[in-house]
Amino acid sequence: MHRFRSPRGLVLFVSLVAAFGVACASASTSSVAAGGSTPSDAAAYPMTINAANGRVTLDAMPTRIVSMSPTATEMLFAIGAGGQVVAADSYSNYPSDAPTTKLSAYEPNAEAIANYQPDLVVYATDPGDLQSSLDKLKIPALSEPAAATLDDVYAQMEQLGQATGHTDEAATQVSALKQKIQSVIDQVGDAGKGMTYYYELDDTYYSATSDTFIGAVLGELGLKNIADQAKGASSGYPQLSAEYILQANPDLILLADTKCCAQNAEKVANRPGWSDLSAVKDGGVVELDDDVASRWGPRIADLLQQVGDAVLAHAQGSG
Amino acid sequence: MKHASRLEGTHLVGGSARPSAVRARRRAVRWTVIAVVTLFVAVVIGLFAGAVRISPVGIIGWMFGGGSLTEQQKAIVAELRLPRVVLAGLVGAALSVSGCAYQAAFRNPLADPYLLGSAAGAGLGATIVIVLGVADVPLALPAAAFLGALGGVGLAYAMASTRAAGRTSTSLLLGGVAVASFLTALQTYVQQRNTDDLRAVYAFILGRLGTSGWHEVWLALPWVALACGVLLASRRLLEVLSLGDLEAASLGAHVARDRAIVVIAASLATAAAVAVAGLIGFVGLIVPHAVRMATGASNRLVVGLSILFGAAFLILCDVLARTVVAPGELPIGVITALIGAPFFALVLRRSGGAR
Numbered sequence: 251m252h253r254f255r256s257p258r259g260l261v262l263f264v265s266l267v268a269a270f271g272v273a274c275a276s277a278s279t280s281s282v283a284a285g286g287s288t289p290s291d292a293a294a295y296p297m298t299i300n301a302a303n304g305r306v307t308l309d310a311m312p313t314r315i316v317s318m319s320p321t322a323t324e325m326l327f328a329i330g331a332g333g334q335v336v337a338a339d340s341y342s343n344y345p346s347d348a349p350t351t352k353l354s355a356y357e358p359n360a361e362a363i364a365n366y367q368p369d370l371v372v373y374a375t376d377p378g379d380l381q382s383s384l385d386k387l388k389i390p391a392l393s394e395p396a397a398a399t400l401d402d403v404y405a406q407m408e409q410l411g412q413a414t415g416h417t418d419e420a421a422t423q424v425s426a427l428k429q430k431i432q433s434v435i436d437q438v439g440d441a442g443k444g445m446t447y448y449y450e451l452d453d454t455y456y457s458a459t460s461d462t463f464i465g466a467v468l469g470e471l472g473l474k475n476i477a478d479q480a481k482g483a484s485s486g487y488p489q490l491s492a493e494y495i496l497q498a499n500p501d502l503i504l505l506a507d508t509k510c511c512a513q514n515a516e517k518v519a520n521r522p523g524w525s526d527l528s529a530v531k532d533g534g535v536v537e538l539d540d541d542v543a544s545r546w547g548p549r550i551a552d553l554l555q556q557v558g559d560a561v562l563a564h565a566q567g568s569g
Numbered sequence: 570m571k572h573a574s575r576l577e578g579t580h581l582v583g584g585s586a587r588p589s590a591v592r593a594r595r596r597a598v599r600w601t602v603i604a605v606v607t608l609f610v611a612v613v614i615g616l617f618a619g620a621v622r623i624s625p626v627g628i629i630g631w632m633f634g635g636g637s638l639t640e641q642q643k644a645i646v647a648e649l650r651l652p653r654v655v656l657a658g659l660v661g662a663a664l665s666v667s668g669c670a671y672q673a674a675f676r677n678p679l680a681d682p683y684l685l686g687s688a689a690g691a692g693l694g695a696t697i698v699i700v701l702g703v704a705d706v707p708l709a710l711p712a713a714a715f716l717g718a719l720g721g722v723g724l725a726y727a728m729a730s731t732r733a734a735g736r737t738s739t740s741l742l743l744g745g746v747a748v749a750s751f752l753t754a755l756q757t758y759v760q761q762r763n764t765d766d767l768r769a770v771y772a773f774i775l776g777r778l779g780t781s782g783w784h785e786v787w788l789a790l791p792w793v794a795l796a797c798g799v800l801l802a803s804r805r806l807l808e809v810l811s812l813g814d815l816e817a818a819s820l821g822a823h824v825a826r827d828r829a830i831v832v833i834a835a836s837l838a839t840a841a842a843v844a845v846a847g848l849i850g851f852v853g854l855i856v857p858h859a860v861r862m863a864t865g866a867s868n869r870l871v872v873g874l875s876i877l878f879g880a881a882f883l884i885l886c887d888v889l890a891r892t893v894v895a896p897g898e899l900p901i902g903v904i905t906a907l908i909g910a911p912f913f914a915l916v917l918r919r920s921g922g923a924r
Contacts, residue, residue, distance in 0.1 A: 341765075354764065356761075451768075453769075453772065453780065454772045454775070454777060454779060455779060456772075479896050480894065480896045488897035488898075489898040489900075491621075491897065491898050492780060493619050493621040493645050493649050493650065493891070493896075494620040494896030496621075496641060496649065497645065507768075509765075510765070510766070510768045510769055511769050511772070512705050521780075521782075522648040522649060522782030523647075523649050523782075
């Protein structure tokens with residue numbers, strides 16, 4: 251974000267990316283076609299997609315996408331549609347060549363979005379009824395809301411692939427993602443059975459239960475979430491009592507607040523009473539990337555790998 | 570705390586021995602004893618209750634140097650529960666006594682520690698530190714909150730004192746409201762420009778009692794003690810100020826100076842409380858009123874009682890915050906308002922709205 255000192259520079263950059271992107275997109279489509287798949291992608295338009303926000307009709311292959319969701323941005327780039335993205339919201343900081351702008355996904359401004367002349371807008375949340383504004387402007391929009399399960403992730407990637415003319419690449423990426431996740435699960439095997447973890451969202455001990463997406467993903471490793479005891483407290487994201495965390499003495503402490511709240515293993519060890527926790531003593535404090543942890547994009551497999559490695563290390567240390 | 574009752578006692582002994590004075594002294598002693606006992610009970614409950622069940626016998630044993638607590642239980646009691654009880658007490662006392670002081674100094678029953686822009690200033694200070702990414706520097710966050718709170722009050726004061734009318738309580742209040750709105754808007758602006766830090770900002774504003782330890786206690790203690798000391802020492806002043814500027818002046822008070830002393834001391838207490846515990850509403854508003862209505866006492870006594878009852882009130886609210894949804898936590902501000910409002914209504918009804 252800070253790379254762009256002036257709006258003019260940003261616009262220039264965006265237009266360059268867009269121009270380059272269009273070239274790339276057509277190139278990649280043709281290469282897919284050359285790879286043996288039917289060149290039906292271009293012919294499939296106009297198409298209608300059954301999205302979370304209803305039926306969305308696309309007249310032609312979108313080449314000016316505005317992504318208002320960091321996760322969608324990651325997905326679009328992963329499936330080879332990155333070149334069609336002309337602007338991404340201020341949180342879309344990955345991959346590094348994503349055309350991050352000052353567009354706010356928290357308070358989306360339809361005019362600012364329209365200024366990029368998009369032929370498709372992708373969003374995850376719609377706090378200010380962006381949808382109806384876009385409807386009025388006749389800009390098609392796809393809602394790809396927060397995933398609850400890994401299957402939702404796969405479905406969203408496939409849907410974005412379909413919408414952007416990258417069906418085959420999306421399918422390839424989805425199966426690669428599935429394989430990666432399965433491989434972590436296989437590596438860990440039974441090592442995670444009965445192991446407990448505390449997942450930290452911020453330094454006031456907000457956590458996520460197994461009912462959340464991240465909880466469900468970590469559950470794939472057979473881990474037990476200490477926040478599940480507080481399920482009644484709130485909708486999946488309870489604030490835990492420090493006393494309870496100390497008593498639960500989790501095997502792993504997963505920090506998803508290394509960026510927001512600058513937490514790390516050393517700081518955790520310095521918290522009052524925490525130095526005796528077995529996770530702190532045995533190196534079971536895992537510093538995650540907040541961004542990856544709070545999104546539901548393809549990098550979730552890397553996060554799972556990181557946790558899987560910690561599980562194996564912990565199992566060896568205590569076994 | 571004992572200090573308070575002794576001061577009150579000597580003062581009254583020095584007075585005349587008319588029957589009404591004797592009654593007033595008895596009432597002062599009775600209420601002071603009730604307040605001390607209430608605070609003691611609150612502390613005991615605070616120590617015994619928590620998200621984790623630990624036997625009270627074990628805790629008592631541990632306090633006398635023995636007992637059967639495991640290392641883990643000792644850590645929970647010594648490093649989490651005890652400092653949290655102490656800190657809740659300090660914050661409750663600070664907010665209540667400053668509420669009491671503001672209400673008297675401005676002769677306005679709605680005055681509370683968040684008036685005059687102190688809370689808004691603290692919020693802005695904390696937000697700036699978080700946004701600048703220096704929240705990690707030791708003491709940066711509490712210091713910024715502290716300076717922000719004092720800055721807010723200073724601004725309100727400066728604004729009011731430029732008026733030809735002089736520093737009347739009304740112009741100060743109006744200045745405070747304007748400064749508070751301005752600083753809150755500024756804080757929101759800074760926060761919205763840096764939404765990456767939204768979580769950290771909200772975590773600060775919603776309060777940090779749940780993650781506090783002895784560190785925060787030592788941070789707040791000197792300021793709270795100083796402010797309480799000053800306000801206790803000027804409790805007669807508060808009574809005079811609450812009569813009104815003209816009456817106070819005719820009684821020989823330097824109204825502007827005296828009010829400044831009281832406001833600065835109260836703002837100091839607020840700043841210390843906000844710096845360690847975030848923004849906790851309602852306490853400073855209702856505790857002094859509840860004390861006033863329940864005891865029918867004058868400000869002279871209410872200052873000390875507000876300190877004691879305020880401490881007890883916040884300790885008990887915090888007990889609820891950490892036990893009701895255990896092992897989850899509730900923001901303490903929710904409890905103070907949920908418990909405070911009905912309790913206040915009860916006191917209001919029973920006292921027939923007298924003063």
